[in-house]
Amino acid sequence: MPVPPSSAPDGAVEEGPGTPAGRTAQPPADPTTRTPGTDDVRDVPPPVDVLDTPTTRVHHPGDLLALVATALGAALVVVLATYAQNTTTGVAEDVQGFADLLRRILFVPVSFLEAFTTIVVPIAVLTELAVRRLGRQLLEGLIAAAAAILVTTAVHWVVQTLGSPHVQVGLSVRLGGAWVLTIPSYMAMLAALLTLSGPRSRRRSVAWSWNLLWVTIGVLLITAQVSLPGVALALLLGRTVGLAVRYASGVTTERAEGDALVLGVRRAGLVPARIHRVHDPAGAEPAPGSAALPTPSPARLALARSSGDRLYALTTADGRELDLLAFDGDRQVVGMLTRLWRSLRLRGIEGRSALSLRQATERAALLAYAAAAAGVRTPQLLRIAEVDDSLLLVQERPGDAVPVSELDDLDDRELDEIWVQLRRAHAAGLAHRALTSDVVLVERTPDGPQVWITGWELGDVASSELARRLDVTQLVALLALRVGASRTVASAARALTETELAGVGPLLQTVTLPRRTRDELRAHRDVLADLRTVLIERLPAAADLEPVQVVRFGARTIFTIFVTVVAVFIILATINVATITEVLAESDWRYSALSFAFGLVTLLGAALAFVAFSPVRLPVWRATLVQTAATFVALAAPAGIGPAALNLRMLTRRGVSSSLAAATVALVQVSQFVVTLLLLLVLTLTSGVGSDDPFTVPPAALVALAVVALLVGASLLFPQVRAWVTAKVGPTVRQTLPRLIEVLGQPWRLALALGGNVLMTMGYVLAFDAALAALGQSASLVQVALVYLAGNAGGALIPTPGGIGTVETALALGLTTAAGVNAGVAGTVAILFRVMTFWLRIPFGWVAMRYLQRVGEL
DSSP states (O other): OOBOOOOOOTTGGGGSOSSOTTOEEOOOOOTTOOOTTOSOTTSOOOOEEEEOOOOSEEOOHHHHHHHHHHHHHHHHHHHHHHHTHHHHHHHHHHHHHHHHHHHHHOSSOHHHHHHHHHHHHHHHHHHHHHHTTOHHHHHHHHHHHHHHHHHHHHHHHHHHHHSOHHHHHHTEEEETTEEEEOOOHHHHHHHHHHHHHOOTTTOHHHHHHHHHHHHHHHHHHHTTSSOHHHHHHHHHHHHHHHHHHHHHHOEEOOSOOTHHHHHHHHHTTOOEEEEEEEOOTTSOOOOTTOOOOOOOOHHHHHHHHHHOSEEEEEEETTOOEEEEEEEEGGGHHHHHHHHHHHHHHBTTOOOOOOOSHHHHHHHHHHHHHHHHHTTOOOOOEEEEEEETTEEEEEEEOOTTOEEGGGOSOOOHHHHHHHHHHHHHHHHTTOBOSOOOTTTEEEEEETTEEEEEEOOOTTOBSSOOHHHHHHHHHHHHHHHHHHHOHHHHHHHHHHHSOHHHHHTTGGGOOGGGSOHHHHHHHHTOTTHHHHHHHHHHHHOTTTOOOSOOOOBSSOHHHHHHHHHHHHHHHHHHHHOOHHHHHHHHHHSOHHHHHHHHHHHHHHHHHHHHHHHHHOSSOOOHHHHHHHHHHHHHHTTSSBTTHHHHHHHHHHHHHTTOOHHHHHHHHHHHHHHHHHHHHHHHHHHHHTTTTTOSSOOOOOHHHHHHHHHHHHHHHHHTTSHHHHHHHHHHHHHHHHHHHHHHHHHHTOHHHHHHHHHHHHHHHHHHHHHHHHHHHHTTOOOOHHHHHHHHHHHHHHHHTSOOBTTTTHHHHHHHHHHHHHSOOOHHHHHHHHHHHHHHHTGGGHHHHHHHHHHHHHHTOO
């Protein structure tokens, strides 16, 4: 017996789905449509067998996007209130002249309006939610309101206690001749409550409450009761809290499900008899308590996977088997962002992106009609209908076709027919842009194979040549996964011209392939290499396999932007321009220039050591540019990490295996450390020989060194400590030892590495000595070297980016305690040295990095 639809109270549809899974639905007659074969619209429609897995609540991506935007807006308000303080305080001062007059003119006291809004609005909104029996939404609204008050109070305390005077004044209003910080928490509470209560279009109380709130804010602003930045921050904080609670809890789904699906199909002019949900067994699990769904056909499974939208098997009253696709509004944000990201990142992908559910549906319908008109065998789109927050597309089934993903092999006739269908689409100017093994289907009939191409939602009409070349590349890749590179290229050669076939090679990159194909390639990583090899064998003269730049920006560009932003932030937050200007004014520019020149020499020394240990031939000039680029990367990486990363990148780009490149870079770093220790030891032992002003180590320092050595030696007596040291040092020794043995067999390489490391270390020592002389100070070279080596090593122990702060402090302390330089002068010398050997090299490093990226070295 069919079950009649339940009589739910007004608004109760928001609490859950329409028809439970597995029940027989008898939807109400739609007054806009008439059932075929009936003369009276009041006739009861036939019952419909609905088998669905309804979704009670969804986490709407639009809420998350709005949450991020609102939080950024709150941060922007604080920034504007701080740095545009003249504007905000000027507005506040201008309003003061009218405030007293307005208070007399307004017949309703401002305090009464404020209290009325604060009390009446929550009562009205919560009452409507209670009347509509939306208990969960009412509770969420109360939680959001309370959370908004707490957050606003916390922000008020932080600004008042820890904020700078600029922030406090920017968010304040002048009352009684004094600045008063105003971030009204009740405004945030109302904003959070109204955000949780639903859209204005569906809640009358919410609609007029927002209007009353804006009127109250306007009155408070013109009567100088609150500051504009303060009230804006409160509203944004409340909105942020409301969106966070709504996204975390989820919202009641407004998708067309159950009875609504039946109503939508009837609006499309069809009489449904059975509507069954199609689920991919490998995808999301059905909702708890839902009925077991029948096993769908491979074609329907493929359609469900490729589209990502809800798919239903529709059977009409006259026995027709159709597919019903449901496009949901809550998924449109994800699709829009995905298309926008892809259009921004890839060249040749137009920037047009569907901004609404209706635009996305209309685009899918346009592509389906255009493909059918071009003669491409694709499921015919029959009807479109709208119901609730979904748009329904009814289309034909692709016969008994099976997706390529389910076929173990394809014969040559089937391969040729696949190319025929794609060529028809391209001849009409259509591009698919998402060719995968799920959208290409093969139907084997007695008359020969019939190939279907589905899933045109992401395609385009009047497409560019590059978009069509991407289609060809995607098809070549997915066919090669099924029949191998040789047969795929042979079939492509039968369908394409030599020029078109030659254009495939430069686009054989994983970034040009859909996600489904990329996932399949992870298990067959040699497919693309095999395709390139076969293409070269077939077209040795025409096949240019150098990859074209399809990506507008990739990981390298993002890394460069990130490092640039971090560099600017560090420079603005760390460097004191006034202090540096004063230091440069006090110094002798000739010695300062000499210090800068010695700093550049260190780059050549590092490059020579890198070239000496490299397993492949490296130009000294290119290696020097890599070390120069490392001075820019050092702003965002601890000392030594930036040069190591760039050296590793250069070696791998030149074909060196990852393991060998890592061993080479480790050997370079170990050699630099060993040479530094040897120089420190030699200078310490010879510091008093033949010198009128011998450098003596303080007795306290000797005692400290002895104690440290004793503690280290004692700790090694414990097996756990020895095991820990072995675990830390062992991998590096095992990694570098084979490469070191190989270098030892070539004495000239060892000499070059030793000379490069000495040149680099002594370059810094001489630069430090020149900085000391620039400020009229003098010390023996041995003293300068010991202070620099010890100070640089001590400063590098704390892994700050570029050693900023730590190296300067260590060098200044060393000059004061060991060389007897005045503390103020020692700090100035350390700053001058770092300016000449660190800060002034950053622009050169940025230019070097951009050049090396352009030529493909990094």
